[in-house]
Amino acid sequence: MTEFQTNEPRLKKCPFCAEMIQEAAIVCRHCGRSLTETETNYQPQKKDNYGLAITSLALGIFSLLAWFLPICGFPISVIGLILGIIGMNSSKRGLAIAGIVMSSIGLLLTVANSAIGAYLGYTGQL
Ligand SMILES: [Zn+2]
Numbered sequence: 001m002t003e004f005q006t007n008e009p010r011l012k013k014c015p016f017c018a019e020m021i022q023e024a025a026i027v028c029r030h031c032g033r034s035l036t037e038t039e040t041n042y043q044p045q046k047k048d049n050y051g052l053a054i055t056s057l058a059l060g061i062f063s064l065l066a067w068f069l070p071i072c073g074f075p076i077s078v079i080g081l082i083l084g085i086i087g088m089n090s091s092k093r094g095l096a097i098a099g100i101v102m103s104s105i106g107l108l109l110t111v112a113n114s115a116i117g118a119y120l121g122y123t124g125q126l
Contacts, residue, residue: 053087056080056099063106073113077106 010023019030027034059080066073080103087096 049087049090050092050095051087051090052083053090053092053096053099056084056087056103057095058099059083060099060102060106063103063110066106073106073110077103077110081107 011020012023012025013019014021014028014030014033014035016028016033017031019028021028021030021035026036057080059076063073063077063080066076080099084096084100084103087093087099090096
C-alpha cells in the first residue's frame with residue numbers, strides 16, 4: 001500500500017473567489033460554487049450585447065439631433081429604443097438606459113413635430 005501524498009498538493013485558483021483550492025476539487029471550499037459548471041454553463045453567458053447598448057446611445061443622441069426631420073428621426077429613435085432594451089442585458093447597462101431615455105425623448109419630439117407639422121399643414125399656416 002503506497003500512500004499517494006506529497007508535501008505539496010496540486011492547487012489551482014478558484015475562478016470565482018480566486019482562492020487556492022485542490023486541483024481535483026469539484027466544489028470550491030471557500031465560496032461553495034461548483035467548478036464543473038464553469039466549463040458547461042459559463043460559456044454561453046460570455047455573449048455580451050454591450051455593442052447594442054453603445055449603438056442605442058449613439059442613435060439616442062442622433063435622434064435628439066434629427067427629431068426635426070420626421071422621416072429621419074422616427075426610425076432612428078425607434079431602432080435606438082429597441083437596441084437599448086436588448087442592450088439592457090449587457091455589461092453596459094447604463095449606456096443602454098441612457099440610449100432608451102434619449103431615444104424616447106427623440107421619439108416624442110418626432111411625434112410632436114409631425115403632429116404640429118400636420119396641424120399647421122392642415123390649417124394652412126405652414
Ligand atoms: Zn471559490
